[in-house]
Amino acid sequence: MTVATVLLHLCTPGEWRSWLDAGAVAPPSLDEAGFVHLSTPEQVALPAERLFAGRTDLVLLVLDPARLDAAGVRVRWEPGVPGDPESMRFPHAYGPVPLGAVLAVVAYRPGPDGFTAPAVPEPTAAFRASAFEASMLRRAADAEEPVTGGVAIRTDEWPVSRMHNRLQIDRPHLTDAVVLAREADRALVAHGRAATAFLDGPGARELATGLTAAGWAVSALDVLAGPAGRDATGAAARAVEVDADVVREFRLADWRTALPDLPDGQLAQLVDRDAGTARAVAMHHVAVLDDGVAVATGTLERDGATAWVDGLTTAPAHRGRGHGRALLARCRELAAEYGCDLVALGADADDWPREWYLRAGFSLVGRQYEAIRRP
Template sequence: MSGRSLLTHLIEPRDWRAALADGAVRPPSLASAGFVHLSAPDQVHLPAQALYPGRRDLVLLVIDPARLRDPVRVEPGVPADPGGRLFPHLYGPLPVSAVVAAVPYRPPAAPVLPDPDDAPGRALAFYAALPVRRAVGVGDVPGGVAVLDPDVPHSRDNNRLVLADPVDAATIEATAGEVAGNAGWPHQAAALLWPEAADVAADLARRGWEVEELQLMARRAAPLPGGERAEVVDQREVHELWNRSWRAGLPETGPQLDRVVAQLIGRERLNDRVLAVHDVAVREEGRVVAAGQLRVDGATAAVESVLTDPGSRGRGHGDAVLARLLGIAAGAGCDLVVLEAAADDWPRHWYARRGFRTVGTSWSVGRPA
């Protein structure tokens, strides 16, 4: 929990997605009463109980008051709270650039609210929130939740345990086995998103799990030069590049490979339903040979899927893609750009030379069901 004076706002997922496109949250109260209802972190349960009883699918916006342009006044609720409590009211729209995290609100679990200048906390909040917010089904498990999407069962990202609180390897193994069996997953998988999870990951490796250490990296959203060669494209224009990349890296063959690749490509549309997705590409003779994606969620953005065809490497295409993505992030009002990079692979060094620094670690673990 943050020690800083944060503010919060509960919002429907669809309204947050609309605000990302508009640039600001403009609830009906802004027109009717002249302000946006906000809460201190220890008050948010009151509007939740009054306006959304029993709901566990809402998004809690974590707001840095220093980024608000309009005045905030602490006043009685509307209607006045019978307990006499006062609430912060923002007399103007809530800019999305003031939202440093958008976390799932799933009472009675206490949401973790990262500080605006806490890059590791904001990165972990992003990677813990996105799987939950885009999931078809979410269930509570020890240490976090299980996310499910039966339309893409071969995607581990969409069908796994997302664990933000410490839990031991035996519990993870038992929980993953039970959930995978009930859901019919072809795998068991989990993301370990709490600090100091290395010992648990090592224990799972001894139990036969595949374990990947991921470096959480971050930098300011200031643009780099050279992004002019990369263009913003409709995501469908990148599908063939993704298709070639997945087919080169997966062990499956024949019809099974076709099914897996189709699901991995098809799952990507789910992200744009909950946050703002921007795809950029570089072409050679009209053919997309390099691409990358930016996922914008308020003041935080994440770089994903930067890749270049093997035959087109060494020509600066990756730099052009990254520069364009950082420019989009800056233009959207983001102050922080994050990414995940495999700890044992070369891209993390490539990103480090371009201003990204390692701010934390997470772990991805899995095995066949």
């Protein structure tokens, strides 16, 4: 019997998004053949080239075989279709694949010669947390193109949003400040976007230093992660899940206070860009209400077994009352309810919330950098 560290399921972002709502990976093959087609990293190029030749929007669901076994989903190693090597055996999952077995979602793109065996990183907690946002944004973007050391993404509905329009550099050691500036001009500025880069991976700190010397404004962002689960203090009971409109009104007021001179149209972009996130991952909005009015809000984003907490904010007049703890506790409970075991978030490396999250049981698992070229 073949043993694999991870198994992969090849699909489109839209299929994966629908399964997040359905609660399990259940493609048509489950009804037609009785199983879900899986592959090892060494095999997946075969079905990719046969079924999706030329497609540039595919993703790989990275599955933990042990979690499939624990969920009672039997995996059999069986022959593929006619034309596949006779000696090759593919893993077939006999049952819906639970979301909790999906450790990561990674982009899978063809090269000049088509699809090849991907380099799938080990899905450690650090990788799952650090890769969450970049993976989500690639799936939500309207356009993606290669740049030296990574990709450029653009999202037409929210051109003012730096997170939705940026260079995502995951191989910083392959580029430098001069090359990155040229790529930003070509892939972003020429399309009416700001020159923004997001750096992660080996060489990120060195590239960040070079960009600082070249006049870019660079911020260090820490990635923190902690377990999902119920909060023993009961703080979560004070936060409830609410409709997106409740959070939207709260955030409009918050952004207006923070950026009073920003035009209304651009302000709306910063709030409504959540809709782009919801195209790629499942979202849950939580709030603490005072007489039916939101005084603190936050969002939980789910992508398989990994969740991300974003936008925890309390209105100034209501701070110091434990609302942040309630929101965070409710997010961790929601994550567990939907099969997530890991909750991650980002924090400015030099701001006080970082220490607050560490006290709340989160651990530092990575450091990333955002660089913005000054006018």
